[in-house]
Amino acid sequence: MDTTMRIGTRTDAESAASITIVSIPAGHPYVQRATADPRVTVLADPVAPGTDPAVWWPPAALDPAWIGAYADEASLLHIHFGTESFPPGHLTACLDAAHAVGWPVVFTLHDLEHPQLGDSSAYLAQLDELMVGADAVTTLTVGAARTVRERWGRRATVIPHPSVLPRSAAIEPAVGSGRVVGVHLKDLRPGVDGPGTVRVLGAALRALRDAGHDVRGEVRLHHRVRDADAAAEVRELCAASDALDLVEHERLEDDELFAALARLDGCVLPYRHGTHSGWLELCWDLGVPVAAPRVGFFAEQHDDGTVASFSRTDPAELATALGTLWSAPASRPASPARDALVEQRRRVRSVMDAAIAEHHAELYRRLLDGTHPLEGRTA
Structure with missing residues (x-):
């Protein structure tokens, strides 16, 4: 089955449906681009009293008690990154809590090894927990999806990375001769x-x-x-x-x-x-x-x-x-060819970012209406 992202066509009914999710994290630029579809609302990252609102880690929403308390505020949990500070078993407890309140769980595999850690063994154990308990898995490349299939027997949908450069960014590089x-x-x-x-x-x-x-x-x-x-x-x-x-x-x-x-x-x-x-x-x-x-x-x-x-x-x-x-x-x-390339890529990104957000929204909708196969969920 081909699970690479494709640009779809929405019906009016699907476009009007509203989906509220909890994303781990919510405020990261990647997540903001990936959830920009008008059907999707993302709850803001919880901020502990007296802490910096810009610091989302460790994510307070990734907690069984928090999930239970906010069960009526959202309908789905999507985990991206920021899990590394939690002990073994914590993620399984969170997934169980999400399922208990009726939330499907999506996991996006960004990293097979943790870039912030010298020893990824604990993080790899977390991946085992997530791959067992998540209802849907996505990743960014065909190679990573192949690894997911080979290592965990899961089918991962490939949804490319959205743009990083803001649309409003004005770039005027200074250039020398060499x-x-x-x-x-x-x-x-x-x-x-x-x-x-x-x-x-x-x-x-x-x-x-x-x-x-x-x-x-x-x-x-x-x-x-x-x-x-x-x-x-x-x-x-x-x-x-x-x-x-x-x-x-x-x-x-x-x-x-x-x-x-x-x-x-x-x-x-x-x-x-x-x-x-x-x-x-x-x-x-x-x-x-x-x-x-x-x-x-x-x-x-x-x-x-x-x-x-x-x-x-x-x-x-x-x-x-x-x-x-x-x-x-x-x-x-600063050459005319570079300037033209950047403008061309802005146009490409505009189309692809919309498709990426649409694909996420469609995945959420299918999980919520029962048309997505829950092929990794534990009983």
């Missing part, structure tokens, strides 16, 4: 291989320079990091290379981030492991070519020649990947 390849290490979370990526990038840039390319690397790092030793090694590697510039800064505001990415001829993803990448989606929105390590399913997110894969330990493969990406006229920032 090419710039960037890598954003941010705060060096466990899933990021800072020193390894910088070492491979430096060697790849030296090879490209030897081949006649005018290119330099821009390595960005937050002032506050999770791994001080890795940050120190990154600084040493950049200081020892005439091809790498290190920029340390606070966390960038959105407009600053968009401008920093838009001025790149290529962006290298620094992940040691992973499944899908919102960063890759933002680069796609901005027309920035991406070199992604050959892990997870990054390359499947956009199979259009704008994402090139490389072994994360092989400088020659990275150099080849960058050279391949640069063969497209739109690889140059």
Whole structure:
């Protein structure tokens, strides 16, 4: 059965039906885009008294008592991410509570390994709980759906990642004469291989320079990091290379981030492991070519020649990947070809985002009216 997302046609009755859901989380941009269908209302993330409303984790709604108390406020539970702080068995209790009040449960598999954790064993056990108890499973790529089928015997519907760049964003990148390849290490979370990526990038840039390319690397790092030793090694590697510039800064505001990415001829993803990448989606929105390590399913997110894969330990493969990406006229920032590409992708995203939201709404409707097979639900 083909469970890849398709653009559907709604009847007037279906369009008028209202569906209120609890999403874990609710306020994340991904969720807001995926639930933008006018039929769907998402309850706001509960905020504990005295806490920052912008901090949704750990999600207070993912609690059996909360679900029972708000049983009449919504009709369905959709779990995306933010589960990692809960102990074993907690998610099963939440799914049981949801089913007890009549809520179907949807789980979207974003990550097969947790990007924020060094040891994903507890998270993998949570996936086992979710795969047993969820009534429907979705994911972002065909490869991830295949893994779900092979590992858990579940059928996952493929619904692509929605856009990341806001429609209102105005991008005016400043560009120099030579090419710039960037890598954003941010705060060096466990899933990021800072020193390894910088070492491979430096060697790849030296090879490209030897081949006649005018290119330099821009390595960005937050002032506050999770791994001080890795940050120190990154600084040493950049200081020892005439091809790498290190920029340390606070966390960038959105407009600053968009401008920093838009001025790149290529962006290298620094992940040691992973499944899908919102960063890759933002680069796609901005027309920035991406070199992604050959892990997870990054390359499947956009199979259009704008994402090139490389072994994360092989400088020659990275150099080849960058050279391949640069063969497209739109690889140059602030060029007419790049500007045209960004506008074209905005139009594509407008259509696809609507289809993604519609597909979620249709999935919710089928679960609620009993026309979706509950093939994973426990008795």
